[in-house]
Amino acid sequence: MLVPPVKLPDETELAAQAKAVPMLGYALALARWAAPHRVVDEFGDLVEADRAPAARLLGLAPAEGEVSEEDEIEALRAWSLACDLDLVELGTTEAGEHVAVPGPDLEPAEEGDPETVLELWLTAAGIVRELAVEADSLPEESEEEEAEQAADGDEDDEDGLNELEEAREAAAELLDEALQVLYETTAFAEPGNETVPLGVLAALLVVPEGEEPSEELLGDITDVMVALDPMLADLAELGLLEYRPIDPELFDEEEGEEPAVVGEAPLDEEESARFGLVRLTPLGQYGVRQWLLEDGYDAPLVGDLAQGDAAELLRAVCESVNVLPEEELVVWLAGREPVPAARELLAAARGTDAYAPMRRVLAVEALRLLGADAEPAAREVLDDPELGGATRAWLSAIGAADVPVPERQMALWTVVDTFAAQLLGSGGDTELRELIADLPVRDDPAAWFAEVWRVDHPYTADVLEAIGELHPDRVTAKEARKAAFKARSKQS
Known part of the structure; x- marks a missing residue:
């Protein structure tokens, strides 16, 4: 998980x-x-x-x-x-x-x-979390209902306890899901944009991904908001959240009026804020992460992989399925001199093993983060058969002078290497389709693929097969598949 x-x-x-x-x-x-x-x-x-x-x-x-x-x-x-x-x-x-x-x-x-204070705070947050769930699951009963239950006896008491336990479990599950969604949303948010409208949080919990909320789901969103409101307010007392609660006037039913339902009409910023705003604090991220770890989640910290040398960094980022590569690079580069750092990363990027294309993409991303200060290190590898094409492209992108045009074989090898990195690291086809759309194959696909299948790269056949599967032009796709067959035969 x-x-x-x-x-x-x-x-x-x-x-x-x-x-x-x-x-x-x-x-x-x-x-x-x-x-x-x-x-x-x-x-x-x-x-x-x-x-x-x-x-x-x-x-x-x-x-x-x-x-x-x-x-x-x-x-x-x-x-x-x-x-x-x-x-x-x-x-x-x-x-x-x-x-x-x-x-x-x-x-x-x-x-x-720190250890004592954080342990005390985490224990306190757990207590408040439990009390918030208990309070939310308590039924609201009139005096008449209480009198009826007292008259009905033990059987109703047992049924009431079962209902109470079910309500408690439902409230706990809802709060846990809400905190996890907040945690994930905060992880991807730009600094300063971590605040989430309560209606958006509720919609993320209720509406299936990719669907628009139906009228019934809009009512469910409102119900979830009302259920979360007091629980989030309780957690805010321990600094886990910053929370602006729902304006109670929104749900006061005037005579002849329906109660408010979230999502029925577009709201301006101030009106939306009246439906509640929530932000998970850094302390809250710490607490939720501890609870996620206890529940068996893989919940890493940014910088966990940036502790060793360049080779260890690139290997760890490539092999991890749960990583923000740029963030790890930023942590690793912090405090390092640009030229030595770039040299170390470029050296670690060489190789023909399975992850080598990804390492090279990461090394060039590190050059981008370092900026023009890394230019001397990039120029040192201009003639390297594995690094020369990518570093020349980076130097040209930053406007460096006197950047030699790569030879044809180096340029084609770099194209295959770039595609290979996307095959290894992409979670979908979007980036591949963008690369495919930029291929210079419109005039004579057969001639271009005739050159590519001869490129001596471990992933040549895989890249050509991907192009053959995804290219929108039938003729070009067919030529790519034919070239993939030839590349596969050449490898065997």
């Missing part, structure tokens, strides 16, 4: 972001406040007398004056989180008092130890 690679800040920066999350900060503050010990009730909760001071300590209530019940409840939530994270530990004194004392993780967490 694969998800795309993502870029994450280092653990020190992620830990700093985690410590800045208010709810985690509250839990740390209350754990320190518990030193050397603090009396609690039999359930481990703060006693009545400590609730208002706790709210004031956290800045939830003014230093003087009455503390509201809502502020005390918020303080109790933070205390509960501190207990769940073992930032405070519960025990009993010899006199039988229930007390809480700071736990062993408090001090390293306060000092910002």
